[in-house]
Amino acid sequence: MTDRQKKIRNFSIIAHIDHGKSTLADRIIEATHGVERREMEEQLLDDMDLERERGITIKARAVRLEHVAEDGERYVFNLIDTPGHVDFNYEVSRSLYACEGALLVVDATQGIEAQTLANAYLAVDADLELVPVVNKIDLPSAEVDRVRAEIEDVIGIPAEGCPAVSAKTGQNIPDVLLAIVDDIPAPDGDEDAPLSCLIFDSYYNAYLGVVVYVRVMNGTLRAGERIRMMSSGVEFDVVEVGYMRPLGLDKADCLSAGDVGYITASIKNVSDTKIGDTVTHADRPAAEPLPGFKEALPMVFAGIYPADGARYNDLRDALEKLRLNDAALSFVPETSVALGFGFRCGFLGLLHMEVIEERLEREFNLDLITTAPSVIYEVDVRGGERVRVDNPSNYPPPEVIERAYEPVVKASIITPTDYIGGIMELCTDRRGTFHDMKYIDTSRVELHYTLPLNEIIYDFFDALKSRSRGYASLDYESDGYVESKLCKLDFLLNGDIVDALTFIVHEEKAYARARKIAQRLKDNIPRQLFEIPIQAAVGSRIIARETVKALRKDVLAKCYGGDITRKKKLLEKQKEGKKKMRKLGTVEVSPEAFMAVLRLDDDN
Amino acid sequence: MQLNRRQSKRLGIYIHIPFCRQKCAYCDFYSYPPHDERIYESYVDAVISHMKSYKSVGADYSPDTVYIGGGTPTCLPPEEMLRLIRGIRSSFRIQKDAEFSMECNPATVDYDTLRRYRRAGVNRLSIGMQSSNEGELRALGRIHTLREVRDTVRAAREAKFTNINLDLMYGIPYQTMQSWDETLHRAVALKPEHISLYNLKLEEGTPLYKNASNYVFPDDETEFAMYTRAISYLASCGYRQYEISNFARPGYECRHNLKYWKCEEYLGFGPSAHSYFADVRFSFKKSVSNYIKSVRGVTNDEMTDDYEQIPLRERVGEYIMLRMRLCEGIDPREFFRTFGKDFESLFGSKLMRYVKGGFVDVSNGTYRFTPSGMFVSNYILSDVLDFDADGNFVI
Numbered sequence: 001m002t003d004r005q006k007k008i009r010n011f012s013i014i015a016h017i018d019h020g021k022s023t024l025a026d027r028i029i030e031a032t033h034g035v036e037r038r039e040m041e042e043q044l045l046d047d048m049d050l051e052r053e054r055g056i057t058i059k060a061r062a063v064r065l066e067h068v069a070e071d072g073e074r075y076v077f078n079l080i081d082t083p084g085h086v087d088f089n090y091e092v093s094r095s096l097y098a099c100e101g102a103l104l105v106v107d108a109t110q111g112i113e114a115q116t117l118a119n120a121y122l123a124v125d126a127d128l129e130l131v132p133v134v135n136k137i138d139l140p141s142a143e144v145d146r147v148r149a150e151i152e153d154v155i156g157i158p159a160e161g162c163p164a165v166s167a168k169t170g171q172n173i174p175d176v177l178l179a180i181v182d183d184i185p186a187p188d189g190d191e192d193a194p195l196s197c198l199i200f201d202s203y204y205n206a207y208l209g210v211v212v213y214v215r216v217m218n219g220t221l222r223a224g225e226r227i228r229m230m231s232s233g234v235e236f237d238v239v240e241v242g243y244m245r246p247l248g249l250d251k252a253d254c255l256s257a258g259d260v261g262y263i264t265a266s267i268k269n270v271s272d273t274k275i276g277d278t279v280t281h282a283d284r285p286a287a288e289p290l291p292g293f294k295e296a297l298p299m300v301f302a303g304i305y306p307a308d309g310a311r312y313n314d315l316r317d318a319l320e321k322l323r324l325n326d327a328a329l330s331f332v333p334e335t336s337v338a339l340g341f342g343f344r345c346g347f348l349g350l351l352h353m354e355v356i357e358e359r360l361e362r363e364f365n366l367d368l369i370t371t372a373p374s375v376i377y378e379v380d381v382r383g384g385e386r387v388r389v390d391n392p393s394n395y396p397p398p399e400v401i402e403r404a405y406e407p408v409v410k411a412s413i414i415t416p417t418d419y420i421g422g423i424m425e426l427c428t429d430r431r432g433t434f435h436d437m438k439y440i441d442t443s444r445v446e447l448h449y450t451l452p453l454n455e456i457i458y459d460f461f462d463a464l465k466s467r468s469r470g471y472a473s474l475d476y477e478s479d480g481y482v483e484s485k486l487c488k489l490d491f492l493l494n495g496d497i498v499d500a501l502t503f504i505v506h507e508e509k510a511y512a513r514a515r516k517i518a519q520r521l522k523d524n525i526p527r528q529l530f531e532i533p534i535q536a537a538v539g540s541r542i543i544a545r546e547t548v549k550a551l552r553k554d555v556l557a558k559c560y561g562g563d564i565t566r567k568k569k570l571l572e573k574q575k576e577g578k579k580k581m582r583k584l585g586t587v588e589v590s591p592e593a594f595m596a597v598l599r600l601d602d603d604n
Numbered sequence: 605m606q607l608n609r610r611q612s613k614r615l616g617i618y619i620h621i622p623f624c625r626q627k628c629a630y631c632d633f634y635s636y637p638p639h640d641e642r643i644y645e646s647y648v649d650a651v652i653s654h655m656k657s658y659k660s661v662g663a664d665y666s667p668d669t670v671y672i673g674g675g676t677p678t679c680l681p682p683e684e685m686l687r688l689i690r691g692i693r694s695s696f697r698i699q700k701d702a703e704f705s706m707e708c709n710p711a712t713v714d715y716d717t718l719r720r721y722r723r724a725g726v727n728r729l730s731i732g733m734q735s736s737n738e739g740e741l742r743a744l745g746r747i748h749t750l751r752e753v754r755d756t757v758r759a760a761r762e763a764k765f766t767n768i769n770l771d772l773m774y775g776i777p778y779q780t781m782q783s784w785d786e787t788l789h790r791a792v793a794l795k796p797e798h799i800s801l802y803n804l805k806l807e808e809g810t811p812l813y814k815n816a817s818n819y820v821f822p823d824d825e826t827e828f829a830m831y832t833r834a835i836s837y838l839a840s841c842g843y844r845q846y847e848i849s850n851f852a853r854p855g856y857e858c859r860h861n862l863k864y865w866k867c868e869e870y871l872g873f874g875p876s877a878h879s880y881f882a883d884v885r886f887s888f889k890k891s892v893s894n895y896i897k898s899v900r901g902v903t904n905d906e907m908t909d910d911y912e913q914i915p916l917r918e919r920v921g922e923y924i925m926l927r928m929r930l931c932e933g934i935d936p937r938e939f940f941r942t943f944g945k946d947f948e949s950l951f952g953s954k955l956m957r958y959v960k961g962g963f964v965d966v967s968n969g970t971y972r973f974t975p976s977g978m979f980v981s982n983y984i985l986s987d988v989l990d991f992d993a994d995g996n997f998v999i
Contacts, residue, residue, distance in 0.1 A: 062838055326619065529961055529980060552781075552824040553803070554982040562618060562864045562878040564922060565910055572995045574986035 015105035016113035078260035087349030092276035098215030101184030108142035114473035138166035189257030195219030204324035210267035236265035298346025305342030307367035318364035416471035430455035496585030514544035524593035612666035620874030629745030631809035635675035635875035652691035669860035718763035770797035777819035921997025933972030
């Protein structure tokens, strides 16, 4: 280990959502004078509006800080912030691999939650030194000692005397800085060995091209050198290397083993800089790529359509812009009879999907119609071929299906014991397979289930929260495919199938879903001049029906006293509403009504 | 003389009386019970001087209809009303055979007053009966009873009114087919020359709107049944429907209201009154005090509220919107004579699905709503007519 390396500390902060991860990061940045107080914005690392509003971190961030310790030595802190949500588990794991240690933040009033555990396991898997930090000690209900004991019992790391802080008020933050210096190991790695850098994040900048965030494991990288991405073999000439400062990029001569920094190389496309990939020199490559690289695979799919069909091209441009910064987002054009031209989009999970939808609407000012989220089903069709289905309306007809498979996840749910009954009932209702239940302490348990992913994406999280008054927490990871009895549920309006309303459901769920969606269609389709039959069908079998009665009357403006303008405005308003209508077959439905039908807001 | 008469164009005059004794629960017209009765005199002064300022109009126009509406015009003390009527006559050359209507509420006029108004030239009385059912009248916040309706009609007949209208309402809280039938029977028994049927609409800001959740309203199917029942029953009693909401014995159609639907010219006086004159639609702000001050020239406050030039293509749209309210509908030949455009090539294909659906009838070459079409006329008109970004018709 070189003297330079001895003064570097590379670490992450991991926590359950809302336990104060980003606030602690702000305090550390402040305490190391990384940012002048007046420049300090709340949650500096979360620079998307959406992240600040929701208090979540969507993309990983990194920042280099300098800290003068009590002994007068100057240390480099590379703080790598990680996303806290299960959708981004892979990104978290890559960020962790870039570090030697992690601060495990636990809320002194809540104790350990599902994501605390999941992230702690990821950190242990990555061989990190864990430094527990108990946060929110300023709250009256803080139980510092109980939470310390819980950390020792459940995670099995010493926590006695660990920093107990209030990131909000700044209380005891120096203890954290001390623990970083003392407890987190310095990086090693050979500065002269062949180059290997781990990519843990990247984003597109209009002036620099893709900015790649890396941790140098071995070797030294300088501007002007030719690099190769080991997964794809694509090569680039490095334009610039440097460090990430809290308020911008800071050019440097080189990045060496142990450093965290950025590379620019006139890279046009973030998909060339896959997270987890290894960067090496083209002329003297590393023998092996760093372990653990995976392609980020979308798990959840939905059709996204512009509410105004004329804005199809705007939607395409917007998706392309977002993909510049989000290699996990996939989209291909698709056509729906009901919704016109749009895109079948793939997401890492529901949160990722929501984030993309919100960004399309806010940053690109688009009104969207989004179909119900679906997963990829696999079907063995007669003749031995296996097909993957990411759009329910492409699901093969029952007569050609030999076997069908659906993706499942291993789920871990932590809940106060009071809610075990309701949660087990929910999991059973969602076709879960129970594995075991472990007591974390006398009042909380961890439940393990295998659950179909399509049940998780159908409002599972909200149902879980409502059955536990918000106390239960969930984490899950993909666990392959299992054979399943699935069927395709179609909805017909006026006798025509509405492709955008097709679902794949488990046989047992077909009736309940059919009745519910039919009822919602009835409640949300505005009356029209003719009666509209609504039918739910599995194959040719109708399993539920409703009717939207014909419109009998509308407002007969009096035209009293010759107020013609008012009448005209009324007609114009009505016309305006009609323009936004989408034709589902012969039936006109507003985008709002369509979305209301697919609204996921209650159990089952 | 001959030449003069030919030059005189027809005109409707509307006078708004923005006062009432008590605001009805459903009413969103500009009207209120005044707390100081001296307002009547200054208001009538203002309307008269406002009309005088239009005196030059008299050179080209000779009004053939006058309509005093409200509010409750009969709230005005008789002396003030008579002064107003004299003011109208001295401001405009009212035609001899003009239709001169006044709205009134039962229990606000007696025989003597009606007799004086009739002598002053009022020849059509429109009485707000609304319902014959006490409970329904209470829900509407009406201050009268069925007995008072009968008394008013009797007094009007004695006062030599030979053209009486009764306003009725359907869609009232708690109203049933049975009570509606009863109201229709009782109205017909009073032998009015004209009957208007209004479908109660909940207007935002009214007490009825605010308290709507406390009431049970007839559903759309029932209201439609009430409407069709009324059409056939009134037809059997000799009342011909000539507009969505209006029925009359032959020859007693309201000439003033027909001006609205036939895009003819009218001038309105008073706050909230609307005018269509010289291709401009305009209205006055809903404030009595602003109106009085503006007319007196005390302030420079603009009293005009909406002001809109109506170019040709707007007239086409308005023509369709308004003509289709009439049972005579649109005659493509007349449309061509008026606008030089072919109605059928413009709208024929759009209307065809409604013809097939039984909402529009073209059996004698004119396009007319059937009763079920009238009841969904907004739906159909908003489909058939197109608007530009500024809300103007596009033809």
